[in-house]
Amino acid sequence: MPELPEVETTRRGLIPRLSGKAIRSVLVRDRRLRWPVPTDLESRLSGATIQSLHRRGKYLLVSVNKARLDEHVLIHLGMTGTLRVLEEPAPAGKHDHIEVRLKDGQLLRYADPRRFGCWLWAGRDWASHPLLASLGPEPFDAAFNAAYLHSATRGRSASIKSVIMNAGIVTGVGNIYANEALFRAGIHPLTRAGRLSVERLGELVEQIRAVLAEAIEAGGSSIRDYVQSDGASGWFQLRYAVYGRAGEACRTCGADIRVTRDAQRATFFCSRCQKR
Ligand SMILES: [Zn+2]
Structure with missing residues (x-):
């Protein structure tokens, strides 16, 4: 499942290819994503220019405008969504649901075998969209810090792992990176969040940022292949310390994970x- 680093890698890979580009036409083959693709997506996007791409949590926001249109398309990759830019036309597969044809001949193709992703209008002021309005700070925001996490967890008996995966507290920390960050911070994932000191939470904040930054970096080095590829390539992976390693030896102490x-x-x- 794409997590924050994969979405950020996608964004960084798409920016140089899409920014400032005019859209010739849009083709929606299947509207049945997590929510139906708006029926006016094709008509409103045709002739528009792509301004920029933002990311909020695991959502991508594509700014588009043309006469009387100043809008954002909100895209979520769901479980299995991918966005690829093709420089040459290639036959569409059965999971290629949406295509955006650019005037320069490139094709942005959205594939999503399980169709849990979405393409929705988010308006001019995307931050107030219902899917985004209640999200907590981004992991890299200054607002996400030890004091914030400390006050957000007081009185909470939930596990620290479930707390950092709660998008209302901090957005975009998925299961893989929550596991890895807790290992690096030396915090047992089932610890009651309300019992952790501000110092230990500060260490956790740092390790969440570090593991996400490393994953983005790892993705960045493969952006070219990733964006170009039309095959079913898997997401890049860090060398995980604990995730997926049950029964294997801890690389720090040798105990079983x-x-x-x-x-x-x-x-x-x-x-x-x-x-x-
Ligand atoms: Zn160990």
Whole structure:
């Protein structure tokens, strides 16, 4: 599933190819995404110019304008969505649901086998869109810091892992990176959030940023392949310390990495390196 680093990598890969480009036409083959693709997507986007791409959490926002249109398209990749730019036309596969043809001949193609993604209008003021309005700060925002996380967790008996995966508290920390950041910070994922000191939460903030930045960096080095590819390429991966390593040895202490479930999500940890 694309997480924040994959979405940010997608954004960075698309910006130089799409910014300032005029849209010739749009083709929607299947409107049945998580929510129906608006029926006026084609007519309103045709002839518009793409201004820029923003990211909020795992949402992409494409600014488009033309006469009397100053809008944002809100895109979420869901579980299996990908956006690729093709320089040469290639036959569409059965999961290629949306195509945006640019006047320069390039084609932006959206594929999504499981169709949990979305393409929606977000208006001129995208931040107030219902899907975005209640999101917490971005992990890289100054507003996401030790004091903030400390006050947001007081009195909470929920696990620290479920708290940092709560998009209302901090947006875009998915399961993989929550597991990895908690390992790096030496915090057991099932620790009650309200019991953690401001110092330990500060370390967690730093490690969330570090692991996301490394993943974005890892993706950045493969942007070219990723954006060009028309095949079903997997997402890049960091060398995970705990995620997906149940039963394998912790690289720090040699103990077995364990797995449990927390809030229905697979939760990996080293019981020696990570303290409650
Ligand atoms: Zn260990």
